Amino acid sequence: MSEQSVLRHPEEFEVMIDPERIAERVREMGHELSRDYAGKDLVVVGVLKGSMLFMSDLVRHIALPLTCDFLRVSSYEGGLRSTGVVRFDFDLTQPVRDKHVLVVEDIIDTGLTMSFLLETLRLRGPASVRVATLLDKPEGRRTEVQIDYVGFTIPNRFVIGYGLDLEGRYRNLPYVAAMRTSARES
Ligand code: 5GP
Numbered sequence: 001m002s003e004q005s006v007l008r009h010p011e012e013f014e015v016m017i018d019p020e021r022i023a024e025r026v027r028e029m030g031h032e033l034s035r036d037y038a039g040k041d042l043v044v045v046g047v048l049k050g051s052m053l054f055m056s057d058l059v060r061h062i063a064l065p066l067t068c069d070f071l072r073v074s075s076y077e078g079g080l081r082s083t084g085v086v087r088f089d090f091d092l093t094q095p096v097r098d099k100h101v102l103v104v105e106d107i108i109d110t111g112l113t114m115s116f117l118l119e120t121l122r123l124r125g126p127a128s129v130r131v132a133t134l135l136d137k138p139e140g141r142r143t144e145v146q147i148d149y150v151g152f153t154i155p156n157r158f159v160i161g162y163g164l165d166l167e168g169r170y171r172n173l174p175y176v177a178a179m180r181t182s183a184r185e186s
Contacts, residue, residue, distance in 0.1 A: 007173055012183030013160060017152060017176040022134075022162060025151050026054065029132065030061020032149065033102070040100045041127070042066040045092065047073065047117070049171065050106030053163040054134040054151070058104060069093055073113055086116040097125040106163045107135040111145040118145065135159065135176070157181070 009015070044062070046055035048070050059068060072089040101121055108114055114131060121129050132149035139156040160166045161173030170177075 007170075009160065009170060009173060009177040010166070013177040013179055015175050016154065016157075016159060016178040017162075019174045022151075022175065023057070026057045026134075027061050029149055029151060030058055030063075033058075033132070034061070034063045037062070037064055037066075037100060037102070040064075041098070042102060043094070043096055043099045044068050044102050044104055045096075045121075046070045046104045047106070047113075050163045050165070051104045051134075052171070054106055055104045058132070067094070071117075073117060086113050088120070095124065096121065098127050101126045101129045103129065103131045105131065105133040107137065107159070108133045108145065108147055109137045109140040110142040111140075112143055114147075115143050115145045134162070135164075152176075154178070 042062075042064055044055065044059055044066050046052065046068065049072070055068070059066065069092045071091050074087045074089055103114070103117060103121070105114060108131075118129055118131070130148040131146070132151075133147055134151040136147060136150045136153045137156050138153060157178040159176050159178045160170040161176045163171050164176065165171045
């Protein structure tokens with residue numbers, strides 16, 4: 001592969017979590033989930049678009065006959081701050097009654113998106129609903145939400161890469177990069 005074909009983050013960002021650390025942690029999470037859900041009817045629900053890389057890596061480490069599904073909600077209008085407005089864009093393709101649902105997110109910040117989702121999913125009578133997130137920014141929380149599996153707890157900085165975007169771009173970076181504190185102030 002030529003040097004030129006390698007995507008780089010914008011210069012106001014710096015690498016926060018490299019691909020090796022991500023891979024190791026995702027593998028650990030997969031093993032934990034394989035143990036916790038053994039013998040259960042598991043539906044892994046990816047929240048698009050941000051969870052796409054995390055979800056595809058994670059399910060490869062869950063050694064169970066699970067099913068995958070996706071839904072999409074919007075809470076950010078392509079910018080850096082939560083609007084607090086959560087909208088359902090599209091829904092699951094299967095009923096989840098009596099099934100064990102694992103919601104897979106890229107990042108939990110205010111918690112508004114996840115609490116909306118959990119409320120909605122619980123009305124459908126699943127056997128259980130749990131949450132796995134790659135990243136958690138607890139300092140940004142505006143509502144209490146239980147997160148069962150966390151990849152990395154990070155400070156309250158805007159991040160991109162490994163599924164996370166900046167105005168639609170950079171989801172395909174193989175690592176997580178954070179906005180430099182100096183860039184945020186300027
Ligand atoms: P919450 O509702 O918890 O504030 O935010 C959840 C959603 O906001 C995430 O799924 C993600 O799309 C977006 N988000 C929150 N923090 C960040 C961030 O640091 N970077 C990016 N790219 N998106 C974020």
